Amino acid sequence: MRRFLSDTVGGLPRTFWTLFTALLVNRIGAFGMLLLPTYLTTARGTTLAMAGLITGGYGAGGAIGTLTGGVLADRWGRKRTYLLGTSASAILMLALGFAGPLWLIALLAILLGLTHMLPSPAMVAAIVDVTPEADRPRAFNLQFWAFNMGSAVAAALAGIVAEFSFFALFVADASMTAITALLILFWVPETLPTRSTTGPRPGLGRVLTDRVFMAFVGLTFVLALLTAQGVSTVQLAMAADGLRPAVYGLVVSLGGAMIVLGQLFVPKLVGHRRHGRVLAFSFTLLAFGFASVAFADLAWVYLGAAVIWTLGQMFAAPANASVIAELAPWHMRARYQGVFNLVFPAAFFVAPAVGGWSLQTLGAWHWIVCGVLGLAGGWGHLAASAARESRLDRERAALSVAEPVAA
Structure with missing residues (x-):
């Protein structure tokens, strides 16, 4: 211990x-x-x-x-x-x-x-x-744990x-x-790094034209879109199967309990593995978790699916945060984080609207489409990881020449 x-x-x-x-x-x-x-x-x-x-x-x-x-x-x-x-x-x-x-x-x-x-x-x-x-992977893992632990306590007390x-x-x-x-x-204390700079500071346009980062943001949108299915569309599918709202509450609480109890073990499991591979694995878990809903009609099947997709979310959280930290220039870290954060409200807006229509139109095939989308996202991370790692190597070499000093 x-x-x-x-x-x-x-x-x-x-x-x-x-x-x-x-x-x-x-x-x-x-x-x-x-x-x-x-x-x-x-x-x-x-x-x-x-x-x-x-x-x-x-x-x-x-x-x-x-x-x-x-x-x-x-x-x-x-x-x-x-x-x-x-x-x-x-x-x-x-x-x-x-x-x-x-x-x-x-x-x-x-x-x-x-x-x-x-x-x-x-x-x-x-x-x-x-x-x-x-x-940083450990720090971001603890941050994810604190967010979910606090949210779980708030839900119980509210x-x-x-x-x-x-x-x-x-x-x-x-x-x-x-x-x-x-x-x-x-x-x-104030932690904003300082370094002498000349010329105008770059704005959000620099972030939005960063192809490597925006590719990562696009892949994270897929992750957020799949995650939002568990909050919105899954409960519609469960209601159509005649399951009571209390069963959906059990599915949600199971995911929260897994994160609270198991998230601290994630850094030990992923170790020093490359972030691209960890994210590809997490997307694969999400794909199989949501695709299995196509065959769910009983409470225990939904609970099993929730276990699989929650594991995917748990593995993705520290790796995602670490990739942002690596890609963001030191003087634009918060701007990069701000653009990245947009994917979640966007996904939680799109998922209920599109998910409800898709479930009504495609039926169980909606979940197969979610599975294919997850597998495509995992492949996308494997394909994009080479460019991310090459850029990281260049930035590390540049930082070794001039390291910013904390204020």
Whole structure:
């Protein structure tokens, strides 16, 4: 056990652990938006369509927030951007608890989406800033674990708090977010690297024209699209098979439990294997997991499929984050992270819309198509890994000549 803990959590810098704690605290208190649709339909009496529209506004704000956060974190600093996002989120969440008119709730939902996503590129960039390259897979694996652990606790507590008061739900969320801001304010230094530069700084256009990185983003969109099937389309298939919503809840909770209990073992399993091969393997697991839903009609078959695709997600998480850290230039780390983060809200918008139509039109063949898409994504990572590794070798050689100094 001592050796396992040393290999898993040993040697990481103190700033990383503060960021880890801040993320965990923030996710444990993420009550408000989790139950926003329920609040709107039960406490405010809105229609399902209106609740969906307002909740969708949160996602739209998040897309703007992740790009804005990337630019600010590279230009203004990681710490300032993180503090701006968390402080504004705490105030807006408290305002949401007092909001009366639906138009105001809708506006606050959009603004909360923006401020909630604003710190994300800054946090990941800060982890890259302070963590040596060899330790980054472990750091990102722990980050993924903290996110899912906090989300699992929040899901368990949110319903209990809501039974007492929805207003208390928003107050608790705002309080936990404020604690996150205090952790960053007092215990996280500014980590933005500094180096003398001449000429104008490149903007988002540089990121969007980076072919190697955008190919990786495209492949990650496939991953996000498949992952979103487990949240949206799978429950439609289970309902068509006559399974109760509680069974779908069991499928979702199984995936969360696997990540919480097993994610810390992932770095030991993947070791020093190339990221391209790890990602290809994870895509293969996703492919077989979702393709097997085509033959599912009983609860235990769905649970088995969930085990397979969750394993794929677990292997992909640290490898994905490590590839971004390797491809992003030191002075554009947050911008690259901001563009990368866009794939998830985009996928969670496309998946329900296209997935529902595809399931209705193709039936069980929809899941075979998902399997083929996953296998194609795995092959794509194998094909693209050579270009990524060649670029990494060149950048390492350049960094050995002039290493940036942390501020």
